Amino acid sequence: MSNRLRTPPDPANIESALERNRAFASAGGQEGAVVFPNLRLFVITCLDPRVDPAHFLGLGLSDAMVVRNVGGRVTPEVINDVAFVGQIAETALPDGPLFEAAVIHHTQCGAGALADDAFRHRYAERIGAEESTLREHAVLDPTATVTDDVERLRSAPAVSPRVRVSGHVYDVVTGFVETVIPAGR
Numbered sequence: 010m011s012n013r014l015r016t017p018p019d020p021a022n023i024e025s026a027l028e029r030n031r032a033f034a035s036a037g038g039q040e041g042a043v044v045f046p047n048l049r050l051f052v053i054t055c056l057d058p059r060v061d062p063a064h065f066l067g068l069g070l071s072d073a074m075v076v077r078n079v080g081g082r083v084t085p086e087v088i089n090d091v092a093f094v095g096q097i098a099e100t101a102l103p104d105g106p107l108f109e110a111a112v113i114h115h116t117q118c119g120a121g122a123l124a125d126d127a128f129r130h131r132y133a134e135r136i137g138a139e140e141s142t143l144r145e146h147a148v149l150d151p152t153a154t155v156t157d158d159v160e161r162l163r164s165a166p167a168v169s170p171r172v173r174v175s176g177h178v179y180d181v182v183t184g185f186v187e188t189v190i191p192a193g194r
Contacts, residue, residue, distance in 0.1 A: 016183070018089055024126060026083065028088075032104070038070065039070070039072070041069045041070075042070050043071045043132050045098065045101065046074055047069075047071050047072050047073075047075045048068075048072045048104075049106075049107070049108040049109060049167060050072065050073035050076070050109055050111060050113045051073065051074045051075075051076070051091060051094060051172075052066070052068075052073050052075045052076070052109060052110075052111050052113060052157075052162075053076050053077075053078075053081055053083060053087055053106055053110060053112045053113065053116070053149075053159070053162075054075070054076075054077055054081040054083075054089075054112075054113040054179070055078070055079065055080055055081035055113075055114065055115055055118060056077040056078055056079060057076060057119060057181075058117065059181050060077075060081070060113075060115050060179060060181065060185070061080035062075055062113070063075075065179055065184060065186065066186070070091055070164070072102070072135075073126075073183065074094060076090055079119075079120050080114065080118055080120030080123075080146055080147075080148040080154070080157075081112065081113055081114050081115070081118075081148075082120070082146050082148070082154070082158060083112060083141065083158035083159075083161045083162045088098055088165045088167060089167065091162065091165075091167050091168050091172060091179075092165070092169070094108070094110075095107055095168060095169035095171070095172050096169070098169075099143055099169060099171070102171075104174075105171070106171055106173055107169060107171045107172050108115075108172060109126070109131070109172075109173045109174070109175060109179060109192050110162060110172055110173070110174045110175070111174075111175050111176075111192075112155050112158045112159050112162065112174065112175070112176045112177070113176075113177045113178070113179055113186065114148055114151035114152075114155040114158070114176075114177075114179070115153050115177055115178065115179040115180070115181055116146075116151060116178065116179070116180050116181050116182065117181050118148035118151060120146060120147055120148040121147055121148055121149045122147070123143050123147035123162060124142060124144065124147040124149055128150065129143050129144060151178045152189050155176040155177065155189050156176060156179055156188070156189060156190060159174050159175070159176035159189075159190045162174045163194060170194055171194075172194070173192040173193060173194055174190075174192065174193070174194065175177075175188065175190055175191055175192040175193070176188070176189045176190035177189060187190050
């Protein structure tokens, strides 16, 4: 285990972020922000701090909606979020594509720990989940898991057929994103 993981949390961490917020707000950083994303993009990716789409995709404020979770997996909650945004968009855009949902998994994903029986067992006990359902959330081969998740999102009845879905893999070593499945329905 690296020392970075064993370092005790510093209560000033949030204060440092709040100082940055005050500078952002004082400079008017929120001005011009819009509700519907400028790029008509909805990104689903991992919560790993190395995988921040604002940085690796060069996103600015209001460019995209972003959902981050363990492994960047398409869960029932993510499907509901995409369906919700799709329903709102349908009221504003009477025809044509609504937006693209880009599922982005990454190399060296910590969700691979869910493939380890001991880890998965302890984690299932901790969160009160069925251990057998957690195994399928492991990300060992991001190309395979992003392919599965794109299909899961494309086939979800709740998601508007006007939402285009694509799949990508971000390499945390090179910084490049590779398209695995182009946008489509």
